[in-house]
Amino acid sequence: MNDSAPPGQRNASIAVSDRPSATRSDDTASDRAAQVASALGTVIDPELDEPITDLGFVTDQRIDGRRVAVRLRLPTAFCSPSFAYLMVSDAQDALSAIDWVQDVTVTLEDHHDADRINRGVAAGLGFAGTYPEEAAGELDALRRTFRVKAHTAFIERVCTIMVREHHWTVEDLGSLRIADLPAGRPSAGLRRRRADLGLPSDPDDLVMVDEFGAAWTPEAIPLKLRFAKAVRISIDGNAHFCRGLLRTRYSAAPADQRPRGHESLGTDLGVPAVARHQVIRQDRVAAATRTAIR
């Protein structure tokens, strides 16, 4: 495979320009290649909360008339089939949504269950249909679990920026609203993660809310922020690991990876330490706490 060019800049088929009548006249070959790359850029690795295009998971995209074929790879042959399935089927959906595209082929390679996943996604079987013996259902709950984590971690990321660069104090963060966020990545990133959970992002909406949109209570904020930091560190660590494994597995992969966007959001919010004993269970009391924080 051709690993030397970044995704989106390779293999845009010359055949496109040979058949202009098959497409809208303003769609040049490079426009369409960019549309395909942009569609793939909306496909997120649920565990790492990053686009597959930044992670170097896309190895090839070909456009032939109204047909699009892309190839994907993962850091190990044993990456969870559930998440692999989500990425392959999300890529299929994202590409199918481009108006001029009629036929999409997404091929996962070098994975222990690649053939089955590729066939299942191509046939539109869904996860349960792809794994009739093994799966008890679709992956909606799994996906939501990781969207909640991504949202939680992102709250901590934007709060770090507000404290570090915009003179907010931790005590005031409970009143932080969407409109207060600087334009660009912090605002857009948070809005995207809220949308993934079905939450609106009106300018007056509070930033510190749970996955149902309920505001964190002022007394809960320090501990919730502290836990959000642990979530963020966990996701970041997993991303470092997976990116490194991909580079070890494919020597040309570094050229396909873009720096983890989250890094530029900064880390290390100076949240005052919450005493650990405050969260240690006294009999069963903390069970309710645990439910509340999740």
Next chain:
Amino acid sequence: MYSKDGENYFIVDAHLHMWDASDENQKNVHGAQFIECFYDYHKNLSPEEYVWTLEKYKKYSEEQFMTDIFDNGYADHAIFNPAALNDFYVNGFSRPLAWDMAQRNPDRLTYNHNFDPRNGEVGLRQLEEDAAKYHLKGVKLYTAEWHGDSRGYKLSDPWAYTYLEKCQELGIKNIHVHKGPTIKPLDRDAFDVSDIDHCATDFPDLNFIVEHVGLPRLEDFCWIATQESNVYGGLAVAIPFIHTRPRYWAQIIGELLYWIGEDRILFSSDYALWQPKWLIEKFVDFQIPEDMQGEYKPITTDQKKKILGLNAVSLYPHIKVPEGLQLREPAMASSSSVSSSSAGPIGSE
């Protein structure tokens, strides 16, 4: 023992392997994929001079093991935690040789075995036999292992409870749990550690050592371990970041010390995934970077001593610590590492 700057560290490596992933022992393509995946872990996070060839990595000798763990690796004691993986390897992944080695080196090696609660009554009898044969003090469980029609199990499943009750009865106190990665599809998260929460509450006399400190679900592990005083974290897979990403490692160990404290973190190399020598040397030299010390307190020498060996001794009291290698003073409560200044209480009665 490892000595540096006038300090002596008693070393227990709490998780290692004597495996056979040779071509002859591979049952199918998954056997090849599995060891190649392990090899990428090894190659990705090890310093260059410690990287083996894939051939050597597939199957290494007893002499190699003893040299790497005890001569070069500073260990005073090491604990085998074997994995069966009978679906991938003709004779299983872990070699029976490990038990022979433990018998020949009782002062230096402890052998843990494994069970699978999905084997029902038959497996329960087998566990009784294994406990007697191996003098079991611990077991290693791999909850995501494919078994017949099962997609993995939870430690909160009824049969798992029956086995844990049996462990309690047989005096098998240490339950090492390896969560995920699954090789078969699951519609839930194979790394989910929430089942540990239930059994740790219901089996207060057992210790639950979550390998890899729950990575890639560090936060969920920390949260559960904070609630349950009999939940421990093994550092395998986490500690090698100390070389490739020391600042990230600082965050991991900082989070662990914050949430679960210094008494429940265990050093483990996961050999032959990583060589203990460099892990130990780098950990003793390690300190939270200065610009991060506002966030995380510096790590003390006593904390390092606990993590590198003394914490494991508290779980495996048959391991004897020579005079002079204990902490100079009785260990302080780990909560001393956490600031008590705080805003709102949570879960207050």
